[in-house]
Amino acid sequence: MNLTLKIWRQKGPQEKGQMVEYKVTDISEHMSFLEMMDVLNESLVAKNEVPIAFDHDCREGICGMCSLHINGEAHGPDRGITTCQLHMRTFKDGDTIYIEPWRAKAFPVIKDLIVDRTAFERIQQAGGYISVNTSGNTQDANAIPISKRNADLSMDAAACIGCGACVASCKNSSAMLFVSAKVSQFALLPQGKIEAADRVRNMVKQMDEEGFGNCTNTGACEVECPKGISLENIARMNREYLKASII
Numbered sequence: 001m002n003l004t005l006k007i008w009r010q011k012g013p014q015e016k017g018q019m020v021e022y023k024v025t026d027i028s029e030h031m032s033f034l035e036m037m038d039v040l041n042e043s044l045v046a047k048n049e050v051p052i053a054f055d056h057d058c059r060e061g062i063c064g065m066c067s068l069h070i071n072g073e074a075h076g077p078d079r080g081i082t083t084c085q086l087h088m089r090t091f092k093d094g095d096t097i098y099i100e101p102w103r104a105k106a107f108p109v110i111k112d113l114i115v116d117r118t119a120f121e122r123i124q125q126a127g128g129y130i131s132v133n134t135s136g137n138t139q140d141a142n143a144i145p146i147s148k149r150n151a152d153l154s155m156d157a158a159a160c161i162g163c164g165a166c167v168a169s170c171k172n173s174s175a176m177l178f179v180s181a182k183v184s185q186f187a188l189l190p191q192g193k194i195e196a197a198d199r200v201r202n203m204v205k206q207m208d209e210e211g212f213g214n215c216t217n218t219g220a221c222e223v224e225c226p227k228g229i230s231l232e233n234i235a236r237m238n239r240e241y242l243k244a245s246i247i
């Protein structure tokens with residue numbers, strides 16, 4: 001395949017960015033999207049040009065690092081996958097592909113396609129943990145009965161990889177889907193009940209301080225989320241928050 005790429009280039013956080021056009025040739029349909037980006041970068045390096053900065057790590061849908069807005073959609077046109085799992089067979093010979101970073105005030109651009117997502121880390125630090133004494137008196141996991149339904153829902157919420165596609169897809173740049181997944185994975189389990197009120201209060205407070213927008217129930221986050229995190233988690237977080245507010 002021969003393709004035209006229109007890619008956001010930005011030298012640094014304070015620099016003005018712009019879309020720059022590149023051509024790539026002989027791209028195999030079996031390549032992943034990031035392999036196609038590697039081919040482009042190798043050609044730029046060969047010409048003594050600065051390669052395009054983009055985030056990636058595991059390249060198998062686990063780490064949440066890859067974060068490209070492709071043709072206006074977070075992680076590209078396919079559903080239920082991350083950018084690194086997107087294959088070039090999704091595109092056609094002669095296509096023009098627009099590639100941009102996540103766009104959100106709370107995710108400022110560091111360089112080219114890389115954004116700063118440490119706001120998510122700070123939200124996690126505010127309450128995304130449980131305090132359990134594991135020094136020598138760890139309880140057997142089976143000693144605490146947990147219903148299959150709650151265990152499944154908790155595991156579903158824990159599938160969130162913190163990629164930020166939900167924020168990038170939301171017209172308000174809301175982080176509610178991410179935060180609600182992190183709150184839900186604990187709220188559904190007995191181990192998470194102890195700090196439940198503080199957790200939801202502190203995580204929501206941090207989310208607001210980071211400059212994420214409000215949720216207006218549009219649902220774009222759920223559609224674009226590569227891990228199928230359900231909007232039900234937002235409803236659960238709102239219930240948790242209400243409970244915590246009247247304690």
Ligand code: SF4
Pocket residue numbers: 159160161162163164165166167177178181221224225226227228229
């Ligand atoms: S909720 Fe989905 S889109 Fe948002 S950070 Fe988690 S995995 Fe990514």
Ligand code: FES
Pocket residue numbers: 055056057058059060061062063064065066082083084085
């Ligand atoms: S590079 Fe790890 S999820 Fe894409």
